[in-house]
Amino acid sequence: MYCINCGYKLEDGDKFCSNCGTPRSENVNKEGETHWTHKRSFFNIWAAIFGPFYYIYKGLWKKGLLLNSLLVIIISVARFFVTVEIMNILGLVLQFVVFGLLGSIDVRRKEQNNETMWEELPIVFNKGVLVIVITGISFIFSFAGLGYSYLQSNVSRSALIPPDENNEMANSQQSSTSTDPYYTEESTSNKTSEIDTVETTETAEENSSNAEENEISLGIIPYEDLDTSDSIQGKAQYLGCSIEDNGQEINFIPEMSATIQNLNLYISGEGNEDYFEDFLDGANEVSLQTGGKPINTLDGNGDIIIIAEDGEVTYSI
Secondary structure, eight states: OBOTTTOOBOOTTOSBOTTTOOBHHHHHHHHHHHHHHHHHOOSOHHHHHHTHHHHHHTTOHHHHHHHHHHHHHHHHHHTTTSOHHHHHHHHHHHHHHHHHHHHHHHHHHHHHHOOSSOTTSOGGGGSHHHHHHHHHHHHHHHHHHHHHHHHHHHHHHHHTSOHHHHHHHHHHHSOTTOOOHHHHHHHHOHHHHHHHHHHHHHHHHHHHHHSOTTOOOOOEEOGGGOOTTSHHHHHHHHHTEEEEEOSSOEEEEEOSHHHHHHHHHHHTTOSOHHHHHHHHHHHHHHHHHTTSOOEEEEOTTSOEEEEEETTEEEEEO
């Protein structure tokens, strides 16, 4: 039992507080009143609203920082498994409930026992240095969780970007010396884009009539080394693919993460049909330009999803 006036511990036989002289009977009565008061107010609304700041105000800064750090770590780890929107709501609710419930208990324990750190924890937690270290670790977890959420949101937005905009993003990632005639002229004017499309069609028809089958052999060309001045390589760059030509057929292999994700979305039945039509048209055009050579378009897992030969699609998922 502790003196309600000064907090000094009373022995079983003490009739008065040896520190301040308060009668034991008064201590018993006041302790009963205090217990009843806290029993009625089991939820501390101020602690729920202000969280660790309320704890600091009450002189319980070590408890407040430690409790807040644990919640931050839990919420940050949960971001890897739950969507950002759900986690934001659950995080607010969790912090409100935990601080509200524990705030009432911790303030009462400080008033009665002068407790500034939970006595159930090892004594090492009474050192403020350890609490500060744990707080720093919680910030690291917080930044990691926010970074992961940011990347996820970017990936989700990329999946919704139309093919034209997606390839404009790809062009901006290449060196300043690499240019894409298709997009340069498209951004200048719609009329120029239409002229370029007509010229590409005419070139494809001319190659179809004059080129012998399998005459063109490009070899292996990584995405970043594509020459956009060449019509076939320009089409591969437009679709976000690298080229593998073994002499008998050409494989278009998706390299851009947004391209792979959009193709997989289409395969799963959730993608944009217009986006997939671009790949069908591209395979047809390149097949014509190579004298009818088979053109295979692959998904992000190496599986063939489109085959065009002699300017016609013979297989598509």
